[in-house]
Amino acid sequence: MRFILFCFLSLSFVGFSQHKVADLKVQGNKKLKSSFVKKIAFIKPGVALDSSVIEEDIRLLKRLPSIAHAYYQVFPAEEENTYNVFYNIEENFTIIPSANVYTTNDDEFAYRLGLYEFNLFGQNITFGGFYQKDIYDSYAINFRAPFLFSRKLGLAVNFQNLTTQEPVFFDGTTADYRYNNESFEVLGLYQFNFTNRVEFGVNFFTEDYEYKSGATNPNVPRELIVDKMLYKLIYEYNNLNYDYQYVEGFRSIFNFQYVHSSNDRMLPDFLIGWNDFQYFKRFGKRGNWASRLRLGIATNDDTPFAPFAVDNNLNIRGVGNLIDRGTGAIVLNTEYRYTLYEKGWFALQGNAFIDAGSWRNPGGDLSDFADSQNFRVYPGLGLRFIHKKIFNAIFRIDYGIGITPDATQGLVFGIGQYF
Structure with missing residues (x-):
């Protein structure tokens, strides 16, 4: 020795x-x-x-x-x-079920159940899919092999048939639509070096809107089916370092998309881009501060079908299931995670969080971000039940309480950290 x-x-x-x-x-x-x-x-x-x-x-x-x-x-x-x-x-054990459940005090209830293999053929290939119940049935199948051809070059293929009830906002009123998005996507994956990688590819999809209830307007169709083509570019800088449930470092993910529509009158072509900045810092042996800042902007069309959503499971815990839309977004999620108990393969982690965000109204101005009606703040508490030897085996429970006007509150369940 x-x-x-x-x-x-x-x-x-x-x-x-x-x-x-x-x-x-x-x-x-x-x-x-x-x-x-x-x-x-x-x-x-x-x-x-x-x-x-x-x-x-x-x-x-x-x-x-x-x-x-x-x-x-x-x-x-x-x-x-x-x-x-x-x-x-x-x-890690890599055949993993996934689950997301979210509710609000308005008795909304939705869930997503999935099963994924993250080490197919022992080659670190991810393959699996999910079923979602959010009033309507949805499903998806995903294949991702980042090292399929070499250390630098890989491939991803995704199919999704997603159906939800979507609120559409116009003239200060709201209508509910049955929304279906059926898509097929192919992406090339390339890693320049340890910290920098890109994804690039194309997504062919069809959007189907069907009016269900609520306000109407002659200029807003009750039925709309549009074929679209989406060109996607993702650039990631990743300098994170992992030690079981702890993470430290900085990560930036830039996502840019150009969407071409077959019906330019009702759903025109548009550009959309957003960047997620993530920062993680260790404090002592048990503490971990985690933050995510999202800055997003899209073509500012005055349309009820704006691309940025305000949603329980995406950005603001406790806010509800898709309660608003916009053509720009600023969202900050920050939380302090603390390991309450750890022994062998198991760890129990508590967290205190604040989710805050604001959106630009469709056709609006940048000043919309400062409008109190568009601003939402949701502090809350959560627990994480962690299996250290199973990939992403983190069962999370978060409860968010809104402190801005007309706020809701609710539970968000899921597999994996929120971000």
């Missing part, structure tokens, strides 16, 4: 510059293929032994859904100045 410790100290001081990798060995994995780990690792036989490269590999592995924790060891090989690198893997 002293010799191994001496090697580590020596290698740290010289940065591994004059040493070579004899072999990369993967230990502890059962379902995850060793060949997959070697494919995505920067450390290869024959390259210079560099501690910074090894640590980057370990950070990448710890981000994967199939891995709960990873660490490395370095031992001398038979040939002089060569070393064997061992990547030790603690696997």
